[in-house]
Amino acid sequence: MNQVFFLARNIAECTFGKQIRELGSTWFADLGPPFGIMYCIKCECIPVQKKRRIIARVQCRNIKNECPKLTCDEPVLLPGRCCKSCPGDFNADIAQDLPAQLTSEEEERSLKHFGTLLTGRTSQSLRRDEPNPTTVYNSAYNYLATGRFTFHRKNIYYAFYLSASTPRPRSIQFVDGSGNILEEQVIDPVGGAYQNTTGKLCGVWRRVPRDYRKLLREERLHVSFLWEPSSSLTGQLSRYRALSTEQFSALLEPAMGVDRSLMSGAGATAIVSASSASAPSIHVSLVFNGLFLPNDVADVPLVVQLEHHEKDHVVLREEIIVRKPSNELNYGEVRSALSGTDLRLLTRGKLLISIMSRKDPQALRLIGMIGSRATCDMYQTLLLSETPSVASGLAWVFLDRVGALRYGVQLIGLEEESPLVTLVDEGGKRRMELEDLTPSLIGGSLANGSLDRPGPRLLQPLFNEELSVVAASHVGSMLRGRLLERPVADARDTAAPVLLRRLTKEPTYPGPVGLIWTAVDLDCSLHYELELAGFPPSSQEPRTFRLYLETMPMLAQGAPVARRLLEEFTGYSLEGSVTGLSSLELYRIESGIGFLEVTDKQVTHILKAPFKARAPFSCLPHYADNDVTSVVAYNLQPPRSDIETGACFHETRFYEEGTQWTSNSDPCSMCHCYRGLAQCDTVPCPTVSCELGKQLKQPPTGHCCPICADSMNAETNATIKNNATRGCTLAGQYHLAGSSWHPYLPPAGFDTCAVCTCDAVTLEVKCPLVQCPPLECDEKIAVRLDKKACCRQCPPTSLSNVTTTASSDTIRLPRDQALPSTRRTAEEILSSGGCKYPFGGPYENGMEWHPRLHSHGEVKCVKCRCKNGEVRCDRKRCPRSLCNSIAHQMKRGEHVADADDCCTAQCEHRARRHHRNNHHPARRHSMTPRELS
DSSP, rough: OEHHHHHHHTEEEETTEEEEEEETTTEEOOOOOTOOEEEEEEEEEEEEEEETTEEEEEEEEEGGGGOOOSSSSSSSSSTTOOSSSSSSSOOTTTOOOOOOOOOHHHHHHOOEEEEEEEEETOOOOOSSSOOOGGGGGTTTTTTOOEEEEETTTTTEEEEEEEEETTTOOOOEEOOOOOOOOEEEEESSSSHHHHHHHHHHEEEEEOOOOOHHHHHHHHOOOEEEEEEETTEEEEOOOOOOOGGGGGGGEEEEEEEETTTHHHHOOOOOEEEEEOOHHHHHEEEEEEEEEEEOOOOOSSSSEEEEEEESSSSSEEEEEEEEEEESSSOEEEEEEEEEEOHHHHHHHHHHHHHHEEEEEOTTTTEEEEEEEEEOOOSSSSEEEEEEESBBBBBEEEEEEOOOTTEEEEEEEESSSSSTSSSSSEEEEEESSSSSEEEEEEGGGTTTTEEEEEEOOOHHHHHEEEEEEEEEEEEEOOTSSSEEEEEEEEEEGGSSSSSOOOOEEOOOOOOOOOOOOEEEEEEEOOSEEEEEEEEEEOOOOOOSSSOOOEEEEEOOSOOOOTTOEEEEEEEESSSSSEEEEEOOOHHHHHHHTTTTTTEEEEETTSSSOOEEEEEEOOGGGSOOSOOOOHHHHHHHHHHHOOOOOOTTTTTEETEEEOOOTOOOOOOSTTTEEEEEEEEEEEEEEOOOOOOSSSSSGGOOOOOOOTSSSSSSSHHHHHHHHHHHHOOOOOOEHHHEEETTTEEEOHHHHTTTTEEETBBBBEEETTTTOOBOOOOOOSSSSSGGGGOOSSTTOOOOOOTOOOSSSSOOOOOOOOOOOOTOOOOSSSSSOOOHHHHHBBBTTTTTOOBTTEEEEOOOOOOTEETTTTEEEETEEEEEEEEEOOOHHHHHHHHHHHHTTTTOOOGHHHHHHHHHHHHHHHHHHTHHHHHHTTHHHHOOO
């Protein structure tokens, strides 16, 4: 039986092709076109033990040899099957590539409300490579932390409170009961905006496999903090029912003056909830250890006490009994009535909680402040208009480390209406206004502030998701949205979300709107969390959307726009990440010139907004290629766009490949963009037919060559008669009537062997060839003495008495050059996508040809193509190996084969440039890859 193994990219999941598979899943190998799904190759994602780590690997095997033996004479192979079956037998080979089961609401509920306490006493001696791990000293034995865990959309979100003496860990691991590492994450030593404001440690384990979710459900999953190999804490993830109503949390550590020999490695966590109904009450659930004397074996009395931390005032004192003390974890519970005054003290962070031994309270006591709950969560909403309007907005709130309510509001479309912003309780029969946020509103659009120690009157509707943000104006406009709880990790661990607004200005009801959080992690991955609302109902559910990322230029006009599809998704929320962004893209995102755009599949609704996300310094380039300031200040290599766009940078702006323009610094220089490089040539002036005295001494502005005065007069008279424009346009360039010029034909430059004129009366452009004198020798031996010469001449030593007639004005094209169509008129060709061309045009759409320059003849090394009315010419690219071969032949004095004529000049140019760069090291360091090719 053949088996093939593939190593997974992630420790807990497999990658096969572009599909991510979780542990335990099976499928048939899809090799893509032209092979398709191979129904005889069955793959599965299996766990493989590698030291202490569980690694996911793909195992594929051929199952054709497992097909059952058939008894019928003419078996058939049904679609989507590997094995043949007898007609009418539908039981054979029934294995199918079933999609992974979606997380049900029941599983969501069953995997919520887990917590842990990490102390020196709870840290198990997990299996390690050392022969006797229990002898290893654990320097983190007196560190202390408590955690909360929530399962949401196949992800486990975690949140931790650390004691004041416990530093942030280097990494966090999820392990099984045997110490096998199922998931490991490196912890950012700094943390994001939310973590720094709340004092919590937040994160997420994404796409948790079914097998590991089973461990969580059965409470056989553990979490470990690691500082150093010999410094760690471990705790078990346990189901605490009180977490479903938790409003406040506390982390308790040994009090001052306790017996350290008895309480080393001890700690506790309190889960607190309160009710502000007609009879205020409090419920405290405790998880603790280290409060027992050596002879405490059964029915040990402990005292739980709540007191004012500034005054000598005991709010609550209750006794609990521990039936059978444990060295690792013990549980206790207190329920009691509470006065309204004491309840306000609780919500304002004024209460201490302590648990102590009744026998010796001075020696065995844990104490801690009650603060906001330990979960990393935030409440957010999109503000929708209740009437047809262009206005929309967003709002978000969270509790910081001292219990203050931090909030942010952003409004658009109400700037001129001076709106009022309030927090409203919508949980009862009547809506009740609780807080006025208008004083912090700036310019009718932005509000940021905090509410000091909100009471239960506000917190209870907030925790119950019954608190709304309302923005109303005196003219009747009103925006409303209910604050809903969201877990915080990655993208939400930032200062504020971005409001995605619709591009149309037409009033709608309610009108689509979106918000998105973004962040860049230490691995240079962009994380995003998106929510949408206000879209009209669709008959085709679920609605499909696309999320795009655009990066724009900072200062340079016309810079190419990089646009990529991040994700296509269904529904009105999205959590995702993208890897592989270039350092330049990340630089633009950090500089605030990135855009996020959301469209539905029919592109009937578009939401867009600029955004900014801070990126680690290691993810950024030394300088950006579109940063014009750095180019000027540091004399760097002129910025270049990526190879795919091929745009050119010249004089503070970008130009697309194939375009031509007049230089701003020198109006008598024409430039063009070819393969990402801007090339400029000085305008050559053709000979005019009039005498010097009849030439204008100062030609009109924008014209570089002399003009005959008679032509200008004729043009002026024609203009007076016809009221027409005073010039001609060719290839996007304007020329005065009566003027003459050499045509500019990129990439070769000016063609001095043709002269174009703009007829002073008819404004018609004609580009005849330069008339060559008749040859006095055989045409076969005539040559061009100069590469740029327009006419051939007789060799000085081989004059012939045979005269030849002048060549005809008609241009003869080689057999391999495409001829313009003669079957249709020029108007018909151009109307169907054909192209104009100064010589030989127009050409049919899709036609290809080698350009013919009068100074060079046919240029076989360049091929032009007409596509949808535009002409694009590309030069043959010569590989480096061929250039090396030509260089060796020329160095030995050998003749270079005619077949290499196209590359000879190009290779010589490369050799000269390489020689210059070797003598200028500073320039060599700033060369781009394209220049070195």
